[in-house]
Amino acid sequence: DTGVSQNPRHKITKRGQNVTFRCDPISEHNRLYWYRQTLGQGPEFLTYFQNEAQLEKSRLLSDRFSAERPKGSFSTLEIQRTEQGDSAMYLCASSLVGAEFEKLFFGSGTQLSVL
Amino acid sequence: RKEVEQDPGPFNVPEGATVAFNCTYSNSASQSFFWYRQDCRKEPKLLMSVYSSGNEDGRFTAQLNRASQYISLLIRDSKLSDSATYLCVGSGYGNKLVFGAGTILRVKS
Numbered sequence: 001d002t003g004v005s006q007n008p009r010h011k012i013t014k015r016g017q018n019v020t021f022r023c024d025p026i027s028e029h030n031r032l033y034w035y036r037q038t039l040g041q042g043p044e045f046l047t048y049f050q051n052e053a054q055l056e057k058s059r060l061l062s063d064r065f066s067a068e069r070p071k072g073s074f075s076t077l078e079i080q081r082t083e084q085g086d087s088a089m090y091l092c093a094s095s096l097v098g099a100e101f102e103k104l105f106f107g108s109g110t111q112l113s114v115l
Numbered sequence: 116r117k118e119v120e121q122d123p124g125p126f127n128v129p130e131g132a133t134v135a136f137n138c139t140y141s142n143s144a145s146q147s148f149f150w151y152r153q154d155c156r157k158e159p160k161l162l163m164s165v166y167s168s169g170n171e172d173g174r175f176t177a178q179l180n181r182a183s184q185y186i187s188l189l190i191r192d193s194k195l196s197d198s199a200t201y202l203c204v205g206s207g208y209g210n211k212l213v214f215g216a217g218t219i220l221r222v223k224s
Contacts, residue, residue: 033212040123042202042214043159056211091158095212102147104204104212106158 002026006092006107013082014115020078021110025094032075033104034067035091043091049075050097082114116141118207121215128222132193136218138203139185148179150188151202153217159202162188193222 005024013019025032031050035043046065047057051072064082069075079086089111093104121138128134140148148165163170165177165186176189186205190197200217207213 035214040216042119042121042216045207045211045213048211102206102212103149103161103164104151104159106160108158 004107010111012113018080023092024074029094029096031095031097033093037089084114087114118213119205119215121218125219133191135189137187140205145205147206148186149204153200198222
């Protein structure tokens, strides 16, 4: 499978715990995005990387959220001290910048439930 | 003001109908626009890119109006399988891709 892969698919955690999600982009893609989506809303931008550089982080993102993309390959998104409001689908997408149009390809997402 | 705005719908249409969605964007410097389709509890999937000259792919036609800062999606001869949420995407401030909240389409027999 050469698509975007996300793990785990589902995560249930208790409030206050830390969680980490992983995203493996399409191998030749140089840009990687993290989005969050709640029911009835479109994907909300969280942050994105070009290669290993984090280019932008949403102002809506608190300091409890951190993302990394070491070596410009896979990425991790960590949420510390989770809150019930963090419950959402976390989507990762990758793209190839420099092509005619930047097209995003999404993984299946990680559904987070904070109890 | 949100960077990308859409009418949430739902649009309820009979099979065979023609339906159109509009989406407005606030960043006049936006260069890239797309329509994505999202089925319930699935990830968004690219439906089509939106070119300046407009483009067509089978029953789907996308248009870009830079003067009024909106893009549109026209679906002809609607099928039951077209029922989904349609997400408008534009390149936002800082060049990241920004999604609208989505428009729900329900095609009924």
